[in-house]
Amino acid sequence: MKQIAALPLHRAYLIRAVEERLLRLFSEGKVTGTTHTCIGQELSAVALADGLDRQRDIIFSNHRCHGHYVAWTDDVEGLIAEVMGRRSGVCAGIGGSQHLCGERFFSNGVQGGIVPVSAGLAFAQKLAGTGGIVTACIGDGTLGEGVIYEAFNIAAKWALPLLVVLENNSYAQSTSQSETLAGDICARAAAFGWRTWHADTWEYDRLAGTMRDAVAYVRERCVPAFVRVDTYRLAAHSKGDDNRDAAEIAAFSARDPLNQFIAQRRPAGDPVIAAADARVTRAVELAAGQPSRELPALAEEPGTALQPAASPDTGTQLEAINRELHAWMAQDERVIAIGEDIRSPYGGAFKVTRGLSDAFPDRVLNTPISEAAIVGLGNGLALAGRRPVVEIMFGDFLALCFDQILNHAAKFHGMYDGKVETPIVVRSPMGGGRGYGPTHSQNLEKHFVGVPGLDTVVLHRRTNVARLYAQLRATTRPTLVIENKLLYRERADSPLPTGYRAYEGGGLYPTTVLRADDEKADLTLVAFGRMSVLAESALAQLAEEEIFVELVLPLRVSPLDTRLILESVSRTGKLLVIEEGTAGFDLGSEVIASATAGYRGQTRLHVRRVAALPQPIPSAPELEQKVLPAVANIVEASLELFDE
DSSP states (O other), X not given: OOOOOHHHHHHHHHHHHHHHHHHHHHHTTSOOSOOOOOTTOHHHHHHHHHHSOTTTOEEXXXXXXXXXXXXXXXXXXXXXXXXXXXXXXXXXXXXXXXOOBOSSEEEOSOTTTHHHHHHHHHHHHHHHTSOOOEEEEEEGGGGGOTHHHHHHHHHHHTTOOEEEEEEEOSEETTEEHHHHOOSOHHHHHHTTTOEEEEEETTSHHHHHHHHHHHHHHHHHHTOOEEEEEEOOOOSOSSTTOOOXXXXXXXXXXXXXXXXXXXXXXXXXXXXXXXHHHHHHHHHHHHHHTSOOOOOOOOOOXXXXXXXXXXXXXXXXXXXXXXXXXXXXXXXXXXXXEEETTOSTTTOSTTSTTTTHHHHOTTTEEEOXXXXXXXXXXXXXXXXXXXXXXXXXXXXXXXXXXXXXXXIIITTHHHHTXXXXXXXXXXXEEEOOSSOOOTTSXXXXXXXXXXXXXXXXXXXXXXXXXXXXXXXXXXXOSOEEEEEETTGGGOBTTSOOOTTEEEEEEESSSOEEEEEETTOOOSEEEEEOTTHHHHHHHHHHHHHHTTOOEEEEEOSEEETBOOHHHHHHHHHHOEEEEEEEEESSSSHHHHHHHHHHHHOOOSSOOEEEEEEEOSSOOOSSHHHHHHHSOOHHXXXXXXXXXXXX
8 A cells, every 4th residue: 555645634533533433422422413424535536526626526425425414515513503403513413413514515414415406516516617616425325216317328428527435334224235326337327428537545646646536537428427436434324333343344454545544654753743633622511502593483474464366367377387488588597497398399308498598598408307316306406506496297196306306496595594595486287177098197195295494385277377386486396286187277357246346465475265246154164276167167056045155265275374364264153175186185174174173153064175186097087086085075064064
């Protein structure tokens, strides 16, 4: 083994000192949760940080991120305070060991998901023309996650300045690579046309040169590349969970260049080692004297009194959405639309993006069938200050995007202590009625509502699309917009049911209320999405029975503003909720629970709900009609309520 210069080893020692002290803090009961130390892998972090440009480049690391963070930022104090859960931590103790954000550095505990996000950040770097690159740090275990291959493909096709550094320590937690990994590691990236390099942490000079070469290649050619770094983790995966062979660990420990350096220099009283130890001790003392962060107060959304509804959009809902997308892209050069088949001449499966690429050819991009990577790419663009609008062709496919929405888009702002925003808009059509069958007709919004940090909007028949897009332009929150295939052809300016007028009120996403003229409402009907059309048809039939309904149409279903619903229920004492999705842990359950908790009427609250039958949606029209809610179901449930 060649002699390594003292400087990189001293920097690696600082990382080692931090990691060993954190493990001691756990054993002393002063730190809880988990931590994944990089003991034995420190030189990889040092070589990477030295090869990059701190003024332009970005690192996105994984759960084993401490070494990357310290080598890149030198923020020992912020890291230790973060792991100790203190207010002075880099993310005020919210992120903890795995979730760091600072100085062009990010990390997340979900490994594979960071690769498409990094690709999005790299796309933003390319668009900005700064010459900056993005490095995603992953482990060999991450190669089992399919989303990274989706991202590899897009990065190659779009020529993104993305460097993936894979630290190969031969174990995925406790499982040997020999049990889980087929084929050659570098060949996986090479299959997408990426250039690959291979180095290790036992020959530092070669490793540092490899990193410099790879960085220069990505920067100069604006293409992705891949570096495999063979290394060995000398400590447990997380604290004490280690069942590897002790002899194997001992052999690698003896081979470790940093261990050899410490054995040589520490007895001689190396002043740099002593200074590193003192710094870490002082960082622990400083953190221990800091309080924990107070949780931020939950702000109550401002409300508006019910007032006559504004003039509706003209044309069909599809035309209104298309018109607003054109207007937004014309007004804001940060907006980038991505999705499958959205460019001309196709214009999307339902033609929502028709003509958009003709007007903005460089900002409307077709993607592969890679739903998770598409949303991940949008997340990276959003982190970089862009305004991505992502179309998922069918709402059923949102299940493939769940990790990117739940563990990335919705969490970044909160877990990074408000340092970043992720204003991504994900649009997708849902709903049955067209015979598309079990995997292309579902309403899955109930699986996304209630996710903290995510706004979920479900368009109904009376949605003012222009007003909706004005709010989307203003928000900094990730937003899921659920459209409906059959509502695309509906006109918002279609006549209201006879004797009814439209009002609106509530918060940032106004709720629409239809009320009968000069009639006391007999019951409150809450309808979501396309069920608004069925509900309006039911109003006419119920009016013939001299039953008058107050129809409430929420637009944003999560977080759900229930104020107007509660106000109506307090007068009627009867509540019917209808949705196209299946019942159980659904939107209707939330409305009924909120109404029950907030009901202040003089009599008992009576409730019913109408939803789809709990089974796959058939393709055959006759069977599909039996599964999905119908006007007759609404009328029947309303009559039952009226008679109670």
